[in-house]
Amino acid sequence: MKRHHEHHIIHTSEWEQSRIMQWLDKRTGLIHLKREALYEPIPGGARWAYIFGSGLLYILFSQIVTGVFLAMYYVASADHAHTTIEYITKQVTAGSFIRSLHSYGSSAMVVTLVLHMAQTYFFGSYKGRREILWLSGLILFAMIIGMAFTGYLLPWDQKAFFATAVGTNIAGEVPLIGDWLKSLMRGGTEMGTLTLSRFFVAHVFLIPACIFGFVGAHVFLFRKAGSAGPIDEDPIDPKKPTEQFYPKQVIMDIVFATILIGTLGLLSYFSPVELGPKASPADTQFLPRPEWYYLPIFQWLKYWSGQSAVIGIVIIPGIIAALLVALPFIDRRPERRPWKRPIASFSFAIILCGLIFLGWQSGHEDSTDPSVAKQLAKQEQETEKFMKATFEPETMGPPLLIAAPLSPDAAKGKKLFADNSCDGCHGDNGQGTENGPKLIGVSLKFDHDEMLKVLRNPTKKMRDGNMDPVELGDDDMNLLMAYLNSLK
Amino acid sequence: MIEERTDIEMLETKPEQTVAIRTDDHDGHRDPSRRSFLRWFLGIGSVSVAGVLSVPLIRFALDPLMRTTTQTDWSDLGPASDFAEVNVPQKRTISITQMDGWRKVVMEKSIYVVKGNDGVLSVFTATCPHLGCSVKWVDTNNQFKCPCHNGAFSPEGKLISGPPPRDLDTLESRLVDGHLQIRYQSFRQLVKTKEVLA
Numbered sequence: 001m002k003r004h005h006e007h008h009i010i011h012t013s014e015w016e017q018s019r020i021m022q023w024l025d026k027r028t029g030l031i032h033l034k035r036e037a038l039y040e041p042i043p044g045g046a047r048w049a050y051i052f053g054s055g056l057l058y059i060l061f062s063q064i065v066t067g068v069f070l071a072m073y074y075v076a077s078a079d080h081a082h083t084t085i086e087y088i089t090k091q092v093t094a095g096s097f098i099r100s101l102h103s104y105g106s107s108a109m110v111v112t113l114v115l116h117m118a119q120t121y122f123f124g125s126y127k128g129r130r131e132i133l134w135l136s137g138l139i140l141f142a143m144i145i146g147m148a149f150t151g152y153l154l155p156w157d158q159k160a161f162f163a164t165a166v167g168t169n170i171a172g173e174v175p176l177i178g179d180w181l182k183s184l185m186r187g188g189t190e191m192g193t194l195t196l197s198r199f200f201v202a203h204v205f206l207i208p209a210c211i212f213g214f215v216g217a218h219v220f221l222f223r224k225a226g227s228a229g230p231i232d233e234d235p236i237d238p239k240k241p242t243e244q245f246y247p248k249q250v251i252m253d254i255v256f257a258t259i260l261i262g263t264l265g266l267l268s269y270f271s272p273v274e275l276g277p278k279a280s281p282a283d284t285q286f287l288p289r290p291e292w293y294y295l296p297i298f299q300w301l302k303y304w305s306g307q308s309a310v311i312g313i314v315i316i317p318g319i320i321a322a323l324l325v326a327l328p329f330i331d332r333r334p335e336r337r338p339w340k341r342p343i344a345s346f347s348f349a350i351i352l353c354g355l356i357f358l359g360w361q362s363g364h365e366d367s368t369d370p371s372v373a374k375q376l377a378k379q380e381q382e383t384e385k386f387m388k389a390t391f392e393p394e395t396m397g398p399p400l401l402i403a404a405p406l407s408p409d410a411a412k413g414k415k416l417f418a419d420n421s422c423d424g425c426h427g428d429n430g431q432g433t434e435n436g437p438k439l440i441g442v443s444l445k446f447d448h449d450e451m452l453k454v455l456r457n458p459t460k461k462m463r464d465g466n467m468d469p470v471e472l473g474d475d476d477m478n479l480l481m482a483y484l485n486s487l488k
Numbered sequence: 489m490i491e492e493r494t495d496i497e498m499l500e501t502k503p504e505q506t507v508a509i510r511t512d513d514h515d516g517h518r519d520p521s522r523r524s525f526l527r528w529f530l531g532i533g534s535v536s537v538a539g540v541l542s543v544p545l546i547r548f549a550l551d552p553l554m555r556t557t558t559q560t561d562w563s564d565l566g567p568a569s570d571f572a573e574v575n576v577p578q579k580r581t582i583s584i585t586q587m588d589g590w591r592k593v594v595m596e597k598s599i600y601v602v603k604g605n606d607g608v609l610s611v612f613t614a615t616c617p618h619l620g621c622s623v624k625w626v627d628t629n630n631q632f633k634c635p636c637h638n639g640a641f642s643p644e645g646k647l648i649s650g651p652p653p654r655d656l657d658t659l660e661s662r663l664v665d666g667h668l669q670i671r672y673q674s675f676r677q678l679v680k681t682k683e684v685l686a
Contacts, residue, residue, distance in 0.1 A: 013524075069548055073589070080590070087590035093551045094544035247526055254530065261537065393592040418579075421635045424614070424622025428581075428596055435620065466621065466636040 036223070038246035043229030043238035046249035049123065050227070051256040052116035058257040059109045060215065062264070066102040067204070074154070076200035078193035081156040082278040083394055089275050090391040100268035106148050108264060110293045113144055114352075121348050124336030125228040128235025131328040133221040138324055140214050143207050150203035152291055156196060158379070161279030162288030164199070165191050170301065173313045191281065231336045276383040287375050289366070296355040299362035320351065406486055413483025416476055425466070430487040436465065443485040451481060557587045562662070562669040565601065569666065571609055577602045577625045577632070577643060579614065584672045597672055598622055599659060600632070602643060611659045611670045612645045618652040620677050632656060653680050 015021060016031050025031040042050070073092060075084045088095040117137070120126055126134040153164040168191070172182035187194025228235045243249075290298050304312025331344060338345040366372050406414060417423055417430070425436025432438025446454065454462065455470040455477070472480060563582045571578060577600040586593050598614035612632075614622045621636035631648060632641035639650030647655050660671040676683040 013527075065545065069545055072549060083590050091551075091590070093547040093554070095548060095551070097544050098548050247530075250530070254533070258537065261541070265541075391590075393587065393590055395592045396588075396594065419624060421622045421624040424598075424624075424635065466619070468635050468638075 038244070038250070040223065040227065040245040041242035042227045042245060042249060043233050043242050044240040045243035046245075046252055047230070048252055048256075049119050050249060051253050052112050052119055053222075054253040055112045055256050055260060056109065056116055057215070058260060059105055059112060060211070062261070063102060063105050063109065064208070066098050066105065069098055070102060071204065076154070076196055078156060078196050078279075080394070081154060081196055082275075085155040085157075085275055086391055087393075089272075089387075096272040097268050100271075100273040101264055103273040104264050104267050106151060107291070107293065108260060109144055110148060112260075113141060117141065118348070118352065122338045122345065123228065123231050124235070124331075124338070124341065126328045127331070127334060127336060128225070128228065130221075130225050130228070130235070133218065133225055134328045135325065136214050136218045136221060138321075140211065140218060143211050143214065146207050147203060147211070148291065148293065150199040150207065153196065153199045154203065155275055156279050157276035158279055158283065158286050158382075159276050159288065161191065161281065162286050163290045163294075164195070166288050166298075167290070168195075170313060173309050175310055175314060228336075231338065233336070235334060235336065274383050274387050276379070277386045285375060287372060287379065289376070292359065295362040296358035299358040299365075323347075407482065409479050409482035410486040411483075413479040413481065413486075416472065416480045417483055420470065420472070420480075422470075430484070436467070439484060440487045442487060444488075448481065451484065452477065455480075552589070555587065558584065558672075558674065560671060560673075562664075562671055565599075565611075565668040565670060567666050568609060568663055568668045571601050571603060571668065575603065576627060577612075579625065582670070582672060599670065599672070600625065600656075601668065602645065604644065609661065609668060610645075611661045611668075612656040613659055613672070613675070615657070615674070616652055617654050617657060617675065617677055617682075618650070623656065653678060654682065657682050 016025075021031065070088065073084055073088050073095070075081060085099070088099055090096070120134070120137070149164075149167060153160045168182050168185050171185055172178045174181055183189055185195070185198065186192070187198050226238070229238050229240055233240055289295075301309075301312055327344075331341070333341075335341060366376055417426075418428075425433060426439050427433045427436075430439035430442075432440075443451070458467045458469060470477070470480070563584065565580055565582070580599055580601060581596050582599060583594050583596055586595055600612045600614060602610050602612065604610060614624075616623050616634040616636065616639055618634065618637060618639050621634050623632045623634045623639070623641065625631075626633045629640075630643060632643075632645070633639070634650065634652065637651050639652040640648040641652075641656050642648055645656035645658065657675045659673065662669050674685040676685055
């Protein structure tokens with residue numbers, strides 16, 4: 001009887017039959033969910049070519065975790081951002097390692113993303129009612145590129161500052177809305193602390209929120225369409241015998257994830273990411289160089305100056321983007337073998353090779369131009385020097401004394417303020433402490449009579465906060481009030 | 489809907505030979521030890537990788553707990569002779585440096601210098617051991633009074649009345665070339681014995 005039962009609803013393990021799992025399953029559908037996840041049929045069986053999608057999920061997870069931890073120490077302000085990253089890198093236990101994991105992780109993300117896209121493209125896996133799946137992937141691609149761009153500024157070192165200055169200038173080249181777009185990104189006409197805040201918000205809140213949504217949609221749409229299988233498979237109505245996602249594809253995915261984690265870990269441990277000296281906008285010598293995956297674009301833009309810049313910056317990338325978006329709508333044949341789709345295959349290969357060539361060209365030009373090579377070497381030396389220097393904390397003095405000198409009465413009042421231990425809770429200069437609120441500006445909230453009243457008879461809320469009635473004679477009270485009135 | 493195969497078949501089947509074995513093809517000869525071995529292997533493998541990776545993350549997050557944040561240097565209060573003439577406790581403000589993450593913060597703390605009957609100077613923190621309010625010296629009562637909950641202490645810092653659990657905390661002091669020096673420390677509140685906070 002039990003056996004017969006098993007035949008129809010597949011094998012259930014002892015664990016799944018346990019009372020706790022049954023209890024949970026009835027309320028959450030957990031076992032069903034697990035089966036949905038693990039027993040996805042793959043036409044033609046598991047393949048190494050399919051590992052990149054789940055590889056991206058692993059890296060995304062790693063980026064989220066390391067990113068959240070980095071935010072424990074990071075402050076997004078032009079005054080402090082660089083110091084906090086220096087603190088993370090030089091002082092915090094494992095800080096350099098975790099920052100490096102996050103930084104190298106962004107490179108791994110871009111590489112794996114390109115591989116995932118290339119696999120989908122060459123396998124023709126966007127075909128067969130997968131238009132929206134493809135589009136959600138393209139949007140994710142743009143968002144990951146956006147994450148790389150916004151994250152690059154956050155350390156606020158020379159490299160980050162000038163690369164972002166260039167990046168936002170490029171946005172300024174967009175016709176009609178360029179200036180507006182640039183100011184919007186920078187939070188003003190110049191790069192400053194508002195730029196950093198905006199990039200931080202984009203990097204930590206806006207884009208990740210969209211990424212979560214689109215990753216969810218992407219995975220859902222993928223499961224809805226089903227695995228497309230190998231290149232000779234019918235993408236809509238697969239004919240090949242299928243194999244379940246678990247265990248073989250799972251094992252392949254895990255092997256890839258392990259290689260990724262291992263590589264990133266070893267790189268981060270043995271060759272941690274460096275931090276350059278703090279951004280100094282007045283530096284006229286600095287040669288900005290973007291992260292390696294932006295080098296092809298960086299090089300590309302060198303060929304388009306003045307009037308023609310619009311072509312290089314907007315029109316050509318726009319056409320490529322439009323073609324990518326239109327791809328599953330234009331290419332509707334069920335044919336998936338790359339050699340039977342020569343135009344599609346060649347154009348993708350040409351663009352890919354072109355990007356690699358441009359990247360190489362960029363490095364080549366830098367190394368062959370003596371003045372550039374010299375400046376870049378100097379920048380490298382400055383970074384090395386900065387990395388060797390010991391961490392210097394920012395120094396905060398006691399809260400600055402009130403700028404205006406106190407009137408004689410207020411000065412006497414201040415003495416009463418100290419002698420009666422008001423300063424114990426409200427701070428030496430009425431600036432407030434963890435035990436009591438600040439009194440600066442208190443005279444704007446209460447008029448003379450009200451203030452006198454609450455000092456003599458504190459409200460319940462004040463008493464609950466350990467404020468005792470002030471027991472001073474009228475003369476002393478007036479002096480104290482003179483001091484309180486001076487706190488503005 | 490979902491195929492049923494044994495792990496031996498799955499592991500030994502080459503990709504080009506992949507054959508779906510539907511539920512009805514199932515012959516019932518599953519090898520449970522093989523299946524559970526794979527599951528355990530994946531499970532233990534994932535947990536141990538996650539475990540190893542979480543070590544630097546945990547150390548990173550716990551870093552502030554392992555740091556000494558308050559300076560332990562001696563602060564100079566000036567020549568001891570300054571205190572020779574006075575018979576009531578003297579309030580002084582000293583600046584101490586604390587590490588607040590990536591900031592070095594100079595904070596002002598109040599202390600009292602008291603001359604004992606034997607003429608020896610001792611130094612108290614002005615922080616009440618009850619809830620951390622600043623105690624004040626009240627000449628008319630010849631007592632230290634805490635303004636928050638009316639704790640009262642003798643000129644020698646002994647608890648007289650009120651909710652504080654112990655006497656005022658003395659600070660380590662020494663005389664160097666006739667200068668009075670102290671080492672400022674914070675102490676745990678609400679406990680009967682004096683415990684230093686890092």
